[in-house]
Amino acid sequence: KAGVTQTPRYLIKTRGQQVTLSCSPISGHRSVSWYQQTPGQGLQFLFEYFSETQRNKGNFPGRFSGRQFSNSRSEMNVSTLELGDSALYLCASSSLGQGYEQYFGPGTRLTVT
Amino acid sequence: KQEVTQIPAALSVPEGENLVLNCSFTDSAIYNLQWFRQDPGKGLTSLLLIQSSQREQTSGRLNASLDKSSGRSTLYIAASQPGDSATYLCAVGNDYKLSFGAGTTVTVRA
Numbered sequence: 001k002a003g004v005t006q007t008p009r010y011l012i013k014t015r016g017q018q019v020t021l022s023c024s025p026i027s028g029h030r031s032v033s034w035y036q037q038t039p040g041q042g043l044q045f046l047f048e049y050f051s052e053t054q055r056n057k058g059n060f061p062g063r064f065s066g067r068q069f070s071n072s073r074s075e076m077n078v079s080t081l082e083l084g085d086s087a088l089y090l091c092a093s094s095s096l097g098q099g100y101e102q103y104f105g106p107g108t109r110l111t112v113t
Numbered sequence: 114k115q116e117v118t119q120i121p122a123a124l125s126v127p128e129g130e131n132l133v134l135n136c137s138f139t140d141s142a143i144y145n146l147q148w149f150r151q152d153p154g155k156g157l158t159s160l161l162l163i164q165s166s167q168r169e170q171t172s173g174r175l176n177a178s179l180d181k182s183s184g185r186s187t188l189y190i191a192a193s194q195p196g197d198s199a200t201y202l203c204a205v206g207n208d209y210k211l212s213f214g215a216g217t218t219v220t221v222r223a
Contacts, residue, residue, distance in 0.1 A: 004156075033210065043202070043213040056209040090156055098209050099144040099164070104157040 001026060004093050004105035012111045018079040021108045025072050025093030032074040033102065034066060037088040046089075049074055050097050081112045115140045119203055119214035127222050132190040134217045136203030141181050147211065148177055148188050149202040157202065161188070193221045 005024045013019050025032050034046040045058040049068035066076040072093075078085055088107045094100040116139040126132060136146070145164045149157040161177045163170045163186070169178040174191040190197055200218045204211040 031209075035211075035213075042215045043204075043211075045210040045212070048209045050209075058210070088154075092157075092211075098206060101159055101162045102147060102204075102206075102211060103159060104149070106156040109154075 004091055004103055006089075006091050006105040006108050008108060009106065010109045010111075012113060013081050014113055015081055015083060017081050018077060019081060019110060020075055020077045021089055021091075021110075023074045023076075023091030023093075023105060025074070025091075026103055029093040029095050029103075030072050031094045031097030031100070032068055032072060033092045033094075033097075034074070034076050035090045035092065036060075037090060037107070038086075043090070046076065048097060055097070078110075083112050086110060086112045115143075115205060115207065115212040117203060117205055117212050117214040119201075119217050121217060122215065123218045123220075125220040125222060126193055128193060128195060130193055130221075132188075132193050132197070132219060132221075134188040134190075134201050134203075134219070136186040136188070136214055138184045138186075138205045138212070140205075140207070141184050143181065143205045143207045145206045146177075146179050146186050147204045147206065148175075148186075149204065151200045151202060151216070153200075160201075193219075195221045195223045197221050 033048040047057045068074045091105045092102040148160040163179045176189045200216040202216045203214045
């Protein structure tokens with residue numbers, strides 16, 4: 001079974017631009033979560049989607065948004081990029097979400113200059 | 114707010130020694146606890162998942178225990194190998210999210 005895939009793997013953007021990251025979960029998984037990883041803050045939860053519904057959202061500004069499609073694929077968008085948004089963005093999928101094993105993708109490395 | 118702490122932050126051991134990694138959490142109302150491994154610049158690899166009703170879980174050389182009432186989990190890695198060198202992360206699950214510790218960076222010297 002193919003694992004979680006994330007595209008693109010690397011991105012360089014300029015302050016003020018916006019970016020869209022994509023995540024394809026493991027086949028059959030309906031829950032997708034997003035996390036931001038930085039050296040200073042560690043891994044922080046962004047949001048979780050299940051069957052196109054957001055069930056929880058982390059403490060991030062409204063510039064961070066996401067969505068999930070009917071095929072369970074998910075995208076996250078960051079608008080008006082700031083230098084502090086430079087991070088590794090990780091996507092995780094699980095069959096039903098809470099209480100089930102989470103499987104992570106390789107991440108998208110975003111650099112904002 | 115759930116706070117997850119991992120001690121020690123870093124650990125260096127000679128090959129063959131057993132590893133003991135600790136994780137503590139402040140809110141015992143969890144669904145499960147998951148241990149992950151992360152190699153530099155990579156994603157997370159799931160090692161073990163312990164449901165809140167379980168006391169321990171084993172996979173090969175890895176054994177993880179969970180004491181929900183005291184808010185603690187321990188990951189044991191037997192007979193360490195240089196390939197075990199990585200950062201190990203503990204995460205507790207609740208409210209449709211995982212709360213992570215900062216990790217323990219392990220170096221196994223050949």
